Amino acid sequence: GAGVSQSPSNKVTEKGKDVELRCDPISGHTALYWYRQSLGQGLEFLIYFQGNSAPDKSGLPSDRFSAERTGGSVSTLTIQRTQQEDSAVYLCASSRLTGGRNTEAFFGQGTRLTVV
């Protein structure tokens, strides 16, 4: 079907407000990743979901960041009390398992978050 879909594509929010970013992975993909891409910077890993296993949250920068994945499909990344340094493009990717390994990652178009 369609590729990885993220919404909204752009989000402007006031400092201190909470935001939710959504990711719809490719159907059947058990692995889901969130990354952050700041201006002029590379990819920063945030969190990784694999099936029903406990997520790898080792990349979340602070306790203001959280993510969940409901029913093994759609994922929501929540940032509470946003700060200006949270401004970035948030990318979601998914991949499937084949032969016990994750295959290549397919990326969404990203959500550009601007905190003013």
Next chain:
Amino acid sequence: AQRVTQPEKLLSVFKGAPVELKCNYSYSGSPELFWYVQYSRQRLQLLLRHISRESIKGFTADLNKGETSFHLKKPFAQEEDSAMYYCALKPGGYQKVTFGTGTKLQVIP
């Protein structure tokens, strides 16, 4: 834990010149290595993978296990090659893919 290192944040070359984007990794097992590319205003996408031994858009990459490297090469750079390039390592099993910090390739006309 695995690690991917791309030592250059920015690489500028003239059109027609050879290109080499460096990637080194650390991983105790047998990983799969990939190169991803992000053109301006486009989503990040797979460029090539080492197991395919393929040439995509004139780019090749050879896995050197002795030097733990997976450098991306192209003999003659084109302006349309200007993009952000990421090296990635995929361990076995359920472990996550690890990306390098990326190299911005700028091809000067």
